[in-house]
Amino acid sequence: MPTSREIHLVKRPSGAPAAADFALVEREVADAADGQVLVQNLLMSVDPAMRPRLTAGQALDEAMMGGALGRVVQSKTDAFAVGDLVNNRLGFREYFTSDGKGLNKLSPDPDLPLTVHMHALGGTGFTAYGGLLHIGQLKDGEQVFVSTAGGAVGSVAAQIAKIKGCYVVGSTGSDDKAAWLRDTVGLDAVINYKKQPIREALEGATPKGIDVYFDNVGGDHLEAALRRMNTLGRIPVCGFISGYNSGHSNVSNLSNIIYSRVMLRGFVAPDFMHLYVDFQREMAGWLKDGRVKYLETVRDGIAAAPAALIGLMAGENAGKMLVRLAE
Amino acid sequence: MPTSREIHLVKRPSGAPAAADFALVEREVADAADGQVLVQNLLMSVDPAMRPRLTAGQALDEAMMGGALGRVVQSKTDAFAVGDLVNNRLGFREYFTSDGKGLNKLSPDPDLPLTVHMHALGGTGFTAYGGLLHIGQLKDGEQVFVSTAGGAVGSVAAQIAKIKGCYVVGSTGSDDKAAWLRDTVGLDAVINYKKQPIREALEGATPKGIDVYFDNVGGDHLEAALRRMNTLGRIPVCGFISGYNSGHSNVSNLSNIIYSRVMLRGFVAPDFMHLYVDFQREMAGWLKDGRVKYLETVRDGIAAAPAALIGLMAGENAGKMLVRLAE
Numbered sequence: 001m002p003t004s005r006e007i008h009l010v011k012r013p014s015g016a017p018a019a020a021d022f023a024l025v026e027r028e029v030a031d032a033a034d035g036q037v038l039v040q041n042l043l044m045s046v047d048p049a050m051r052p053r054l055t056a057g058q059a060l061d062e063a064m065m066g067g068a069l070g071r072v073v074q075s076k077t078d079a080f081a082v083g084d085l086v087n088n089r090l091g092f093r094e095y096f097t098s099d100g101k102g103l104n105k106l107s108p109d110p111d112l113p114l115t116v117h118m119h120a121l122g123g124t125g126f127t128a129y130g131g132l133l134h135i136g137q138l139k140d141g142e143q144v145f146v147s148t149a150g151g152a153v154g155s156v157a158a159q160i161a162k163i164k165g166c167y168v169v170g171s172t173g174s175d176d177k178a179a180w181l182r183d184t185v186g187l188d189a190v191i192n193y194k195k196q197p198i199r200e201a202l203e204g205a206t207p208k209g210i211d212v213y214f215d216n217v218g219g220d221h222l223e224a225a226l227r228r229m230n231t232l233g234r235i236p237v238c239g240f241i242s243g244y245n246s247g248h249s250n251v252s253n254l255s256n257i258i259y260s261r262v263m264l265r266g267f268v269a270p271d272f273m274h275l276y277v278d279f280q281r282e283m284a285g286w287l288k289d290g291r292v293k294y295l296e297t298v299r300d301g302i303a304a305a306p307a308a309l310i311g312l313m314a315g316e317n318a319g320k321m322l323v324r325l326a327e
Numbered sequence: 328m329p330t331s332r333e334i335h336l337v338k339r340p341s342g343a344p345a346a347a348d349f350a351l352v353e354r355e356v357a358d359a360a361d362g363q364v365l366v367q368n369l370l371m372s373v374d375p376a377m378r379p380r381l382t383a384g385q386a387l388d389e390a391m392m393g394g395a396l397g398r399v400v401q402s403k404t405d406a407f408a409v410g411d412l413v414n415n416r417l418g419f420r421e422y423f424t425s426d427g428k429g430l431n432k433l434s435p436d437p438d439l440p441l442t443v444h445m446h447a448l449g450g451t452g453f454t455a456y457g458g459l460l461h462i463g464q465l466k467d468g469e470q471v472f473v474s475t476a477g478g479a480v481g482s483v484a485a486q487i488a489k490i491k492g493c494y495v496v497g498s499t500g501s502d503d504k505a506a507w508l509r510d511t512v513g514l515d516a517v518i519n520y521k522k523q524p525i526r527e528a529l530e531g532a533t534p535k536g537i538d539v540y541f542d543n544v545g546g547d548h549l550e551a552a553l554r555r556m557n558t559l560g561r562i563p564v565c566g567f568i569s570g571y572n573s574g575h576s577n578v579s580n581l582s583n584i585i586y587s588r589v590m591l592r593g594f595v596a597p598d599f600m601h602l603y604v605d606f607q608r609e610m611a612g613w614l615k616d617g618r619v620k621y622l623e624t625v626r627d628g629i630a631a632a633p634a635a636l637i638g639l640m641a642g643e644n645a646g647k648m649l650v651r652l653a654e
Contacts, residue, residue, distance in 0.1 A: 052586075218582065232598075240582045250579050255545065255567045257593035259379075264591045266584035271559075 002038070004029045005302045006063035006093035013054055016313055021054070022306035025063075029095045031074060036097050037086075038074035043118050044091035046308045046321040048151075048216070048241045066091030068325075069106065069118055080105070085114075087122075094302055094325055109284055119152050119320035120294045121283050123269055127238060128156035129279045130272035132214055135236035135265050142211035143230065144168045145202065147221045149187065150177030150295070152320035153238055157214045158187055159292045166212075169205045171198065171221060173315045180318070184293055199224040209233075215264075218242045219250065226256040235264040241313075295319025329365070331356045332629045333390035333420035340381055343640055348381070349633035352390075356422045358401060363424050364413075365401035370445050371418035373635045373648040375478075375543070375568045393418030395652075396433065396445055407432070412441075414449075421629055421652055436611055446479050446647035447621045448610050450596055454565060455483035456606045457599035459541055462563035462592050469538035470557065471495045472529065474548045476514065477504030477622070479647035480565055484541045485514055486619045493539075496532045498525065498548060500642045507645070511620055526551040536560075542591075545569045546577065553583040562591040568640075622646025 004027050011021045032038040045067035050058075058064055068091030072084040079100050080086070086103040090096050108114055112121065119125060131153075132138050144161040148154040149170025158181070161168045170181050171191040181190045189205035191198065202224045209230040215222055218240030225235065257264065286292040297317040299308045305323050312321045331354050338348045359365040372394035377385075385391055395418030399411040406427050407413070413430040417423050435441055439448065446452060458480075459465050471488040475481040476497025485508070488495045497508050498518040508517045516532035518525065529551045536557040542549055545567030552562065584591065613619040624644040626635045632650045639648045 052582075222581075237585055240585060250577060251581055252577050254549075254578055254581070254591075257591060258564055258567060258595075259593070261593045261595060261598060263593075264581075264584060266586070266588045266590075268585075268588060271588060 001031055002029050002040075002095045003027070004093055004095035007302065007305045008061050009054060009058050009064055010061060012060070017051070017054060017306075017310050019306055019310065022309075024303055024306075027063075027093075030097050032076045032097055035077050036099055037072045037077060037080045037103070038095060038097050039070040039086060039088065039090075039103070040073045040095050041068045041070040041088075041091060041093065041325045042085075042327070043115060044068040044302075044305065044323045044325060045118055045124075046305065046312050046317075046323060047124075048239055048312065050309060051241075051313060063090070064092035065089055067118070067123065068092075069114070070096075071326075087117075092302070092305055112284065112287055115296055115298070115320075115322060116287060116294065118322055119296070120156055120287060120292060121280065124152045124320060125156045125283050125292075126276060126279050127269045128153045128214075129160060129283065130269060130275050131236040131238050131267055132157050132160050132212065134272040134275060135267045136212045136214060136234045138164060138166070138212050138234075140165045142166050143206060143208050144212050144214070145171075145206065145210045145225055145228075146214045147171045147217040147225075148173075148241065149181055149190070150174070150318060151216065152317075154214070154216050155181075155185065155294065155319055156292060157238075159185060159286075161212075161214075162186065163286065163291055167208065169202070169210075171202075171217075174318075177318055180295065193221070199227065202228055212236070214238065216241055222251050223253055226251070226253050226262070229256060229260045229262045231260050233260060233262045235262060237264055237266045297321050299323045301325070328358050329356050329367075329422045330354070331420055331422035334629065334632045335388050336381060336385050336391055337388060339387070344378070344381060344633075344637050346633055346637065349636075351630050351633075354390075354420075357424055359403045359424055362404050363426055364399045364404060364407045364430070365422060365424050366397040366413060366415065366417075366430070367400045367422050368395045368397040368415075368418060368420065368652045369412075369654070370442060371395040371629075371632065371650045371652060372445055372451075373632065373639050373644075373650060374451075375566055375639065377636060378568075378640060390417070391419035392416050394445070394450065395419075396441070397423075398653075419629070419632055439611065439614055442623055442625070442647075442649060443614060443621065445649055446623070447483055447614060447619055448607065451479045451647060452483045452610050452619075453603060453606050454596045455480045455541075456487060456610065457596060457602050458563040458565050458594055459484050459487055459539065461599040461602060462594045463539045463541060463561045465491055465493070465539050467492045469493050470533060470535050471539050471541070472498075472533065472537045472552055472555075473541045474498045474544040474552075475500075475568065476508055476517070477501070477645060478543065479644075481541070481543050482508075482512065482621065482646055483619060484565075486512060486613075488539075488541075489513060490613065490618055494535065496529070496537075498529075498544075501645075504645055507622065520548070526554065529555055539563070541565065543568055549578050550580055553578070553580050553589070556583060556587045556589045558587050560587060560589045562589060564591055564593045624648050626650045628652070 150172035219242030477499035546569030
């Protein structure tokens, strides 16, 4: 019967989440009973999409939900063996027992670090892949804009667009990430939106307009992009991080979608699960030959999880924000 | 050499267009030269989509552009005979000479009045048909909301949805149009948005949510609809009449398209020209068997055209707003 530490939401944030909204709680976890496994989480994912759930969806005074990668440490079912790696949605806790529902076995690629299965080669990368190619219907050589291009999803989306021969502009909020996008990733133009007004900067950076805008931000980024969309352009809407803390995401020039016949479409990865096998094969290849590069920001220990989430919302992460719970 | 009267835009409207923004001008029109025809316009169309062109696009001190149906009265080309009916974009004038470019010959259906070729059986109806079926991907039996359902496009869209077995809610701005939609057209629910707050009314009228919102309005209608969209809902965006006079169309809850994975898509009829033959055949049948009903508001004489446009923006029309220039 292991002792597990877990993170509870104890108060709904008003605006940006704060340390006092969370608590670290110790719990005894039952050993696996018949038909069950006991899982130790090794890595947990910290995502912008968690923020809306703090306002509605995430229960108070319970361990928070979130993506994690764990290892089976006890098994009383034939479905899993001790040592199996399993993806689960029960992050923000060190241990849990499970009847196996919602656990997906992972066979990690031996030539890649385990962490990439939590981002570029996992759900994060798949969101970028399907969002750009399936929802955004990207064609080779098009004009592309990606917001939060230094983030986990954005950086993968921007690089897939480069692989497809596109002209790619990325926006990011720090000079370090801008330099990485320009010098290491090789984007055609990079905008630090904290230093340049996004509207003017985007106008200068997109002389041929925009065919696909991969939107993680909403708000002023979306407004700026709507001014630059080419006829029959597409906007896969992955997230509206600009509005997550305020609950609002104002856009005043949505009428541009009429004149330019633009499509906006919100999506989640389950919308294109039929592409998952293609994605895994292609992305593993791109990661191994260095065509897709990635950054990780890894914090250590469950106690660091609230600060990681707060920092993510403030843009402190470079690439994927992870918390390592155990080796 | 006939004398033609024409309507000029002499001042760009600030806000709602006013009589002083227009002038009635008399011009001598040359007789048809070799290779030319002289056309007398019989009917001209007055559309919400003209409003944005008054702010940008329509030249000042020139005859205004707009859809019209005319008759060839002189011909010096084999391409057209005297008496041919021709669709053209040179409305807002009584006569014009042309080398034939931009003229489309019309073969009117002998069992239907000529005017329906200007709306339900013309571009207006086609916009509704393709917007709903092609852009909106309407499936039989879905939950549908149509704004300005008493207008030319909206009334056709609402009736096509009824023909497809859908539950259809329409919004309109007058009791007369509401009664027509309820009693004659047979919509499942009708909202007079000038008497009821659209948000609450739409919530009450759509117990099963909305799968397709055919949007002619933007603004508060779109906000209200975004709150009610079902998962994987579609919003074909035909127009944003609420924003045409102000130049703005604010929407504060666009983030709903992420959680519900909704698609918004602006469109114009040329996006689905491949459906035109199907449309003409189906719509002629629906009009003849009375399954599609229509209203027309017909003003007489070119001098009435500015008032017709001003009245259209104020919602004075029931159904299609036309001006009859000649018999």
